[in-house]
Amino acid sequence: MRTSLKEDRIPRIAVMTIASLGVAIMLFILYSLVRDSIPILAHVTLSDLLFGTHWYPTYDPPEFGMLPLIAGSVSVTLLASLISLPISLALAVFLSEVCPAILREILKPVIEILGFFPSVVLGFIGMVVIAPWMVMNFNIMTGLNLLNASVLMGVMIIPIVTSLAEDSLNSVPKDIRDASFALGATRLETITRSVIPAALPGLMTASLLGVMRAIGETMVVLMAAGGAAMIPRSIMDPVRPLTSAIAAEMGETPFRSDHYFALFFAGLLLLLMTLALNMTALWIESRAKRLRS
Amino acid sequence: MSGARKSKDRTATIMLWLVMALTCGMLALILAFLVSKGWSVLSWEFLTKKPRSMMTAGGISTPIVGTLQLVLVSMGFAFPVGVFTAVYLVEYARDDWFTRALRLAVRSLAGVPSVVFGLFGLSFFVIFMGFDPSLLSAGLTLGCLALPVIVGASESALLAVPRDYRDASYALGATQWQTIRKVVLPAAFPSIITGAILSVGRVAGETAPIIFTGAAFFAPRFAKSIFDQVMALPYHVLILATAGTNIEKTRPIQYGTVLVLLFFVLGMTMTGVLWRARLRIRQRAQR
């Protein structure tokens, strides 16, 4: 129980009011996205919207099938996770279990700083370095495709996942390691059989949050994924994820047209996907906390 | 211990070192490439002159100033709101529905994709509030994005203020608000500032939230009012590289702009991270 002094009621209410802006913003985000995406459902059925395979928003009549965009988002995210999660987890294990302390003092801040690397610069690298290199080596027309964007996306989420995963490995109590070593385990055995299982919820959370960032990332895919709204058949196909469709098309769309509403619907899908991942991560965290106590 | 187990352990260790070395190598390569390409472009002229000839020549002073203005507006909103949100969470919050809603909201905001912030900014600031695409709309949109970063940093800063300080203040007959204002906030302030610096790094590098809320393809002069549109470094990179009048011809400008953006963003975050590390060492020494 905190004492409520009379003098304190006014500042408390003032601070609470300011703090409630955070809730208001989140609610407004949800509200604006829902409100501005509902009108499209008057013209296109939900299943056509989600499973239609033609995204021709500027044709006459337009078609708003988002499956290619969803496939684009999912494929880039999957491939990026496939590339970056193993590397991130290995880096995290290296940092927390193997790395000499001095090196770690340098690497940890470096990794944290890289988490702020502007994604537009990564997209730029995709255009000026990776794409020409792919054209030279793989006999394709342009190098802007699923693979290019996924590699960069992977690079983007490595620092984020590594940082979070390292934190969770680091918070595994030292006596767990001691107990394992005392039983004659090697370092590898200690890591794989006692440290990683103990840190598992944290590692899963880190991975989920990395995936969340990948789905929502815009600039990398806008610049390096090629932008073709089609379901990819190979990793060398260009794709147009939801985020890049919104970023590329919203600027040229008449306000409150069907296209505008459809793009808001795409935004709503993105928001729901990231919220679901975020909440799953939160759930894992709180469950792990409950189990520990 | 059997030899097989030992050698497995050795192999794994070597592999981990290798992953680390390769990652660092890649990173160094990328940075070296960007610096080598952009370095020759950087000059006093480049930093202080406006773009000319349909942005195929001249400097990038307008996007630089625009980015600084966006940072100012976004921090003007996000800094006070974020700090007070953290004050609420650390000092006042009870275990009630409002606190849970607030924590959930901040956590969710941290995960909202940046392009969705853009849509929200378009729908709310640009259209509903009638701010039009402008420095104000784009700055506030970026502010919403920076909010969870500032809340998180301020929260840990406030939590690190020793319980002792608060007790001493209450024992002298201070109210909770006096204690927060005169003891807790001043003690936490340096760490809060480092959090703000980090969020400046995030804000300055973001592109997607400003594309339809106020970033200008081209602006002949600096924004004089918060209702003007502004150029911004990351958006400048995007349009020169994808929609410029002459993409190949402006490559050097693109590399130069990328390098300036990188210097600014990484410089900011490095300052924040290193300063924070120093504060932590000092705090530990004081215990």
Added chain:
Amino acid sequence: MEKDKFSVRDLDLYYGSNHALKKINLQIPERAVTALIGPSGCGKSSFLRCLNRMNDFIPGCSVSGKVELDGSDIYDANTDLINLRRRVGMVFQRPNPFPMSIFDNVAYGPRLHGDRDRNTLRDIVEESLRVSALWGEVRDILHTPALALSGGQQQRLCIARAVAVQPEVLLMDEPTSALDPMATARIEELVRELRTRYTVVIVTHNMQQAARISDTTDFFLSGEMVESGPTQQMFTSPRDKRTEDYITGRFG
């Protein structure tokens, strides 16, 4: 040593379901030093914190019974907590100066309570630092950070800070436990002097210290107040067997 400053009646304190203080009844004489002794965990700090209601901040802590300060119950619903804490100052176990200058530390309380005038503040700061026997050491460095002082100086600064709001009572919770013997001796000396102006209640686990500086001693054991009386008598002829065990066990 005529009048009682505090009169505590049937005081119970719970931390959740942990019954930390059981039916405490005791008087604390005015302008004298009262020592609270007992093994660690017996509730000395908890009791001390009842006297200026610092326990109000601890979640799950509930208090019942009466604590009368000059005859009026401080647990009364309309007690002005600010005024109470102004009258009943506190010095903590670990020196806890604010991260500000020495001057600002001492001026913190007076400023809270509305003193803004520079000259008045300077006078209060000097007077308080004199009372806490620190003035000579810090008069030339008043505007340097308080955290640069030594541990013993910091603790005397905390006493000055408490004195600056002109309290009637000073509560001290093991104020010397974090200090070296030299610094401890200076604080003890100071406590003896403070007695002429203030009612001092001091928690200590060091019985020699209690014997040296206090007029009255109260012995606590697992949440109960076992024995209370003049210090002289307590250490020479304790009435209760448990007090004797504790005292001889420690001394022997």
